[in-house]
């Protein structure tokens with residue numbers, strides 16, 4: 159559906175030169191839902207604008223929905239939907255008029271655009287709003303109208319530039335439900351940009367991480383987390399109580415002379431492939447164990463069992479699963495969450 163090679167955009171502004179996109183190669187197969195994830199200014203929108211033929215590349219090529227963006231921009235546009243940041247149509251127009259205008263823009267006959275508009279109004283929960291002006295809609299309703307406008311030509315490929323930015327969590331979830339339903343209904347390929355990590359993680363089948371105009375990773379969210387970040391297991395370990403548990407049920411901490419022995423037994427018990435193990439001993443005789451590992455949910459019970467066999471007891475256990483922010487942090491040394499904030 160998309161094949162871009164060496165796609166480059168350099169802006170010249172006064173004396174400044176901005177290399178917004180630095181020769182990226184990217185392929186998107188039919189039916190995929192791909193998220194371009196990166197901090198502000200990474201080059202996501204510029205990439206999308208080149209792929210939608212809105213911006214001429216400085217260098218490189220892109221074939222989109224069967225046509226070259228530079229040689230055949232009109233054909234590309236007829237085959238795609240594009241929902242930019244802060245669309246919303248003419249603010250003083252009515253919702254239904256906006257949809258009909260869009261249909262006319264694509265050269266559809268009146269009966270056809272009226273049918274499609276009615277269909278999209280129902281599918282995107284815009285019923286009852288047809289006669290309202292765009293400016294009177296809520297943020298979420300306006301974004302749903304944007305999606306409806308982008309779908310009037312029934313595109314096989316839909317681009318969404320930060321579709322959920324500025325929406326509250328409820329409206330974001332609602333918009334996602336609608337995007338997923340539209341995808342199912344029309345069998346579309348979807349390419350979107352976002353700087354919401356949780357959104358990329360839960361909704362996208364594939365995440366292309368962009369930073370400083372370059373693609374620094376490209377895989378499924380699970381593969382990214384497996385390859386570039388670790389889950390972290392934290393355990394509080396004490397010697398196993400001999401015989402019946404102490405009153406109150408909680409095994410006591412190691413006595414001062416025992417701590418080194420507990421640490422040694424932790425290390426011996428967890429020696430085999432659980433992950434990277436670090437220990438620290440607290441004043442209360444509890445040895446804190448931190449294990450960095452992949453598949454933490456599977457490793458956690460294995461670690462507890464290995465410690466039990468080694469004569470140790472686990473007082474508490476916590477699992478922190480890797481996030482796409484950990485991936486970004488490991489790849490760039492910066493936190494995307496902090497940059498987004």
Ligand SMILES: Nc1ncnc2c1ncn2[C@@H]1O[C@H](COP(=O)(O)OP(=O)(O)OP(=O)(O)O)[C@@H](O)[C@H]1O
Pocket residue numbers: 169170171176177178196197198199200201202203204205353
């Ligand atoms: N028309 C322009 N003229 C000059 N510089 C530009 C222009 N458009 C974008 N840039 C610069 O190119 C870089 C990439 O911008 P772009 O909008 O593609 O980033 P982005 O990843 O989409 O960011 P955001 O998440 O904030 O939308 C930025 O440094 C931006 O300032």
